[in-house]
Amino acid sequence: MEVIKAKDLVKTYSDNGIDVHAVQHIDLSINEGEFTAIVGPSGCGKTTLLNILGGIDEPSSGSVVIGGTEITELKDNELIDFRLNNIGYVFQAYNLIPVLTAFENTEFIMLMQKWPKEKREKRANELLEKVGLSDKVHKRPGKLSGGQQQRVAVARALASKPKFVLADEPTANLDSSATKQLLDIMYQLNQEEKITFVFATHDQRVMDRAKRIIKLDDGKIIEDIKVD
Amino acid sequence: MLIKIAWRNIWRNKTRSLVVIGSIIVGVWALLAGTGFMNGFMVSYSADMIEHDISNLQVHHPDFKTDFDIKYYLPDAIEKAEELRVWPGVSGVTTRMISNGMVSSPQKAGAVQIRGIDPENEAIVTGIDSMLIEGTYFEDVKRNPVIIGSKMAENLKVKLRSKIVLTFTDGNGDVTAGAFRIVGIIKSSSISINELYAFVKQEDITRLFGINGEAHELAILTEKQFDEDLILNKYQAEYPNDKIESWREIAPELEFMQEMYANMLYILMAIIMIALIFGIVNTMLMAVLERSKELGILMAIGLNKMRVYFMIVIETIFLALIGAPIGLAIGALNISLYMEKGVDLSNYSEGLEAFGYSSILYPYLEASVYPIVTIAVFITAIIAALYPAYKAIKLKPVEAIHSI
Numbered sequence: 001m002e003v004i005k006a007k008d009l010v011k012t013y014s015d016n017g018i019d020v021h022a023v024q025h026i027d028l029s030i031n032e033g034e035f036t037a038i039v040g041p042s043g044c045g046k047t048t049l050l051n052i053l054g055g056i057d058e059p060s061s062g063s064v065v066i067g068g069t070e071i072t073e074l075k076d077n078e079l080i081d082f083r084l085n086n087i088g089y090v091f092q093a094y095n096l097i098p099v100l101t102a103f104e105n106t107e108f109i110m111l112m113q114k115w116p117k118e119k120r121e122k123r124a125n126e127l128l129e130k131v132g133l134s135d136k137v138h139k140r141p142g143k144l145s146g147g148q149q150q151r152v153a154v155a156r157a158l159a160s161k162p163k164f165v166l167a168d169e170p171t172a173n174l175d176s177s178a179t180k181q182l183l184d185i186m187y188q189l190n191q192e193e194k195i196t197f198v199f200a201t202h203d204q205r206v207m208d209r210a211k212r213i214i215k216l217d218d219g220k221i222i223e224d225i226k227v228d
Numbered sequence: 229m230l231i232k233i234a235w236r237n238i239w240r241n242k243t244r245s246l247v248v249i250g251s252i253i254v255g256v257w258a259l260l261a262g263t264g265f266m267n268g269f270m271v272s273y274s275a276d277m278i279e280h281d282i283s284n285l286q287v288h289h290p291d292f293k294t295d296f297d298i299k300y301y302l303p304d305a306i307e308k309a310e311e312l313r314v315w316p317g318v319s320g321v322t323t324r325m326i327s328n329g330m331v332s333s334p335q336k337a338g339a340v341q342i343r344g345i346d347p348e349n350e351a352i353v354t355g356i357d358s359m360l361i362e363g364t365y366f367e368d369v370k371r372n373p374v375i376i377g378s379k380m381a382e383n384l385k386v387k388l389r390s391k392i393v394l395t396f397t398d399g400n401g402d403v404t405a406g407a408f409r410i411v412g413i414i415k416s417s418s419i420s421i422n423e424l425y426a427f428v429k430q431e432d433i434t435r436l437f438g439i440n441g442e443a444h445e446l447a448i449l450t451e452k453q454f455d456e457d458l459i460l461n462k463y464q465a466e467y468p469n470d471k472i473e474s475w476r477e478i479a480p481e482l483e484f485m486q487e488m489y490a491n492m493l494y495i496l497m498a499i500i501m502i503a504l505i506f507g508i509v510n511t512m513l514m515a516v517l518e519r520s521k522e523l524g525i526l527m528a529i530g531l532n533k534m535r536v537y538f539m540i541v542i543e544t545i546f547l548a549l550i551g552a553p554i555g556l557a558i559g560a561l562n563i564s565l566y567m568e569k570g571v572d573l574s575n576y577s578e579g580l581e582a583f584g585y586s587s588i589l590y591p592y593l594e595a596s597v598y599p600i601v602t603i604a605v606f607i608t609a610i611i612a613a614l615y616p617a618y619k620a621i622k623l624k625p626v627e628a629i630h631s632i
Contacts (some may be wrong), residue, residue, distance in 0.1 A: 056528050057626040062445045077532050084530025091629065095525040099236035104229070112530050156529070 003164050003196050004030040004053055009062035011048050011219070020145065022048040022124065024219040030164065033194040037201055037210035045219040046166050046200035053198065054087050054166045055079050067163055084112055088157030088165035092172045096141040097176025102128060102152045103137040109159040124192035127155035131185050154185060164196035171203045183209050230535055234542040241515070249551040250509045252605065255500045256555025257562065259601055263493045264563040264591035265571075270489040271592050273417070274482050279449070280354050281418040282478050284456040287446035288536065290471040296328045298399060298437055298444065300489055302470060305443035309349070315462070317454035322349035323443035325433050329396030329428055331376075333384035340380075340426045342394050344433030344443075350367045353449045356427065363388045372432050374408035377422035378415040386410060394426060399438035406436045409594060438600070491577035493597065501608040508612035516616045523620050524628020533621040540617035541610060548609035552602055559597065 011023035022045045030036055030053075038046045044106040051057035053064055055071045063072045066086060074082055080179045083089075096105045115123075128137050131151035133144075141149050150170055157165045165193055167186075172178040199206050207213055215223035238245045278284055287308070289300035302308070305323050312321045325344030330337055347366050353355040355367040356375070366373050374392065378385075386392060388410055395405040408428060416422055434440050450456045456474055463472045476483045516523065523536060530538075570588040 051626050054528075056629070077534075080527060080530055080532045084532075085526065090530055091525065095521070095629070097233065097522065097526070099233055099240060100229075104232070108229060109530060112535075160530070 002029050002033075003032050003067065004028070004198075005065045006053060007063050007065075009049070009052060009064070010060045011045070011052060011057070012060045012228070014089050014212060018145045021219050023052065025129050026062075026219075026221055028053075028214070028221070030196060030198055032163075033190065034199050034212055035210055036197045036212040036214060037199075037207050038214045038216060039202055039207055040216035041202065046061045046202075046216055048083050048219075049216065050198065050200040054089060057088075064224055084109065085160060086163045088160065088162035090150065090153045090157050090165060090167035090170045091170040094141065094146065094153050095172075096142070096149055096152055096195065098141050101138050101140050102133055102144065102148075102155075104153045105141070105152055106159050109156060111190040113160055123159060125153070127158055128152070130189070131155045145178070146173050147175070147181060150174060150178070151181055151185060154182065154189075158189065158195065162195075167197060167199045167201075169201055169203070170199065171206055176205070179203070180203050230539045231542055234539050235447040235546055237515070237519075237539075238485040238543050238546050240513055241518075244514065245547060248547050249506055252504060252548060252551025252556065253505045253555040255504045256552055256601060256605060257559045259493075259497055259500050259561025260556070260593060260597070261562055261591070262496050263597060264559075264566075264593045265589065266489050266492050266496075267593060268567075268571075268589045270385040270486055271278075272373075272487065272588075272590055273452070276417045277479060277482060280356070280359070280416055281421060282475050283353055283447040283477055285448040285460055285463075285472055286473045286478055287448070287467075288444060290453050290469070292444055296326060296444075298325075298327050298397065298439065300445050301325075301439060301442040302446060303442070305446055308467070308470075309446055312448060312459075312463070315458075315459060317451050317459055318448060319348060319447040319451045320352035322447050323438070323448065324350075324374050324445040325437060327396040327433075327437065328442040329394055331380070332393045332395070333386045333390065336383060336386040338380070338383055339424065340394060341420075341424050342396055342433060342438075343425050344430040345427050346430050350427070350504055353447050356421075356536075359414035359416045359421070360412050363410070365412055366429060367411065369409050369411045372406060372408040373411040373429065375412040375414055376410060377425060378413050379419075379422040380424070380426070381410070381413050383423070383536055388413060392426075394428070396436075398436065404436055406432075406615070408432075422481050428439040443543065469606045493600075496566040497601065497604050498607075501604055504568075504605075504608050505612045508544060508547065508609060510611060511617055512540065512616035513619065514542060516620045520620075520623050520628045523623055526627040527623070528551075528629060536620050537617045540620050541613040544613035544616075545606065546610045548605050554604040555605075556598060556602065563591050563593050 004126040006026060006028040009023050009026040009076055012019055012021050026049065038049060040046055048057060052059050059072060063070050069082065071079060097108065100108065103124055106127055107120050110123060128134055131154055133148060133151055136144060136148060144152065171182060174182060183206065186197055190197055199210065201207065211227050213225045213227065214221055287302060289302050292300040309321045309323050312318055323346055327343055328341045329340055331340035361378060366375070381387065384392060390410050391407055392410065393405050393407050395403060398404045414421065448459065450459060460472050460474055527536060567590055570590045573589055
């Protein structure tokens with residue numbers, strides 16, 4: 001089943017008066033349960049494409065349909081609500097809320113969705129256990145390692161039971177062991193719970209685990225490979 | 229959760245938050261102290277004027293105050309005074325003969341208001357005997373003793389026991405004069421008492437006026453907290469041909485000053501609150517810009533703009549919630565401490581007394597000022613939060629996330 005469908009996406013922005021074509025006429029479909037990596041050299045448009053697919057950035061033209069909703073047509077606040085209820089994000093620099101504990105960071109999204117307290121606490125604890133942090137629930141991000149913070153970010157991204165998770169260079173700041181641990185967790189979630197993951201990365205370790213690799217160059221898809 | 233985040237956020241940069249909280253504390257304290265002192269000036273000035281000069285109520289012949297012609301005396305003034313003394317709420321009544329004239333010493337001359345007083349009752353009503361800084365209260369000198377203010381003595385270049393001549397128009401319209409010996413010099417915060425009045429015994433002046441057993445003025449001092457209008461209405465009903473006035477009519481400038489000082493609270497409040505707004509806006513703007521990446525993330529993961537706005541406003545309100553009660557407590561403590569013992573401004577007494585103020589100031593605040601100030605601080609905090617909160621919701625998640 002198609003989770004994301006992007007049609008003729010174009011993103012052009014101006015940098016010091018020079019037009020930069022970050023994304024050029026991309027058509028793309030992501031199906032449920034995929035473990036996809038969008039790869040390519042720096043500046044090829046991976047992050048821009050990911051941000052557009054996730055409704056964080058607007059395309060100059062083209063459309064993105066997620067679960068039947070054309071998100072490129074939504075107004076600001078509708079888009080925020082849509083993101084809250086449908087998309088999970090994992091960012092390169094973890095980007096947890098520094099004043100909240102691991103548990104509170106995970107619980108935060110559910111709170112915004114107005115989940116009842118008991119249900120919220122149960123899911124936050126379950127997710128933190130899944131990412132191997134049940135002993136760090138009351139630690140704030142500043143007291144966690146990079147790998148641990150990124151695992152909290154994964155737990156947070158999954159908290160709202162999103163249709164898919166977008167991860168922008170999630171391993172860029174992690175060492176090999178933390179990277180392996182994180183990828184194992186995400187892969188396991190993908191395999192066991194059929195959660196769709198889309199990565200923007202140039203990390204070979206991520207590419208090695210991906211089941212589909214979309215290569216970008218100059219804002220265009222130059223290769224789309226399914227890995228068995 | 230937003231409240232929790234907002235609370236924790238304000239402690240992320242303790243120094244900055246404490247500076248804002250400190251400025252709120254100082255602002256609230258300054259507002260209370262400033263208002264308390266201004267009120268203190270006003271209350272003590274009004275009280276001094278009423279208790280030592282004009283009294284709560286005065287009764288005259290309806291035409292007397294037009295040009296202070298001595299022929300317009302109050303009929304049966306002595307009997308009326310006797311009657312008034314037993315009225316409820318009246319703490320003292322005195323009678324006065326009054327004439328405007330000239331005073332001269334061997335060196336100088338000037339304008340004077342001659343006040344022929346009943347020393348015993350005058351002391352009850354105005355406490356004039358307590359204002360003596362030199363000499364006695366009509367003792368020692370049997371014939372024509374006079375008490376004058378320190379400023380008049382200075383102007384006339386006279387001292388205790390000096391002789392002065394009072395010149396005025398008598399009951400027949402003839403200019404007459406009498407020599408008086410200074411038995412006492414008084415000092416008061418009232419400019420009139422210090423510079424203008426010459427107090428003589430009623431019996432001495434009536435002889436010179438050629439009018440006997442009457443008075444131009446009845447001065448009535450009421451008990452504190454007693455509604456003077458009750459006495460005013462009762463007197464007017466009983467003696468419709470006399471003109472009775474309250475201190476508000478006698479000295480309308482006092483009421484005007486009281487209103488003006490009451491408005492000063494709002495002016496001072498506006499100045500301090502505007503200064504606070506700038507301080508808070510600056511701090512919250514820094515906090516927003518510093519956290520733009522984090523705010524971008526929050527919006528990216530689903531925190532809507534309304535909630536972001538609310539979070540920034542709550543952070544500001546928290547700053548006010550901490551600062552305002554401390555400022556209020558310090559201000560209230562400050563006022564209550566000095567309300568009892570007063571602030572000694574004797575170093576500036578000459579300047580203050582020149583304007584009719586006492587050198588000991590008793591700050592005073594109405595209880596209603598505290599809730600007004602509290603509300604004002606919270607309104608200020610909310611106003612100050614609007615712009616930073618607006619800047620926060622105007623952030624574009626994609627730009628904010630990739631900001632440094």
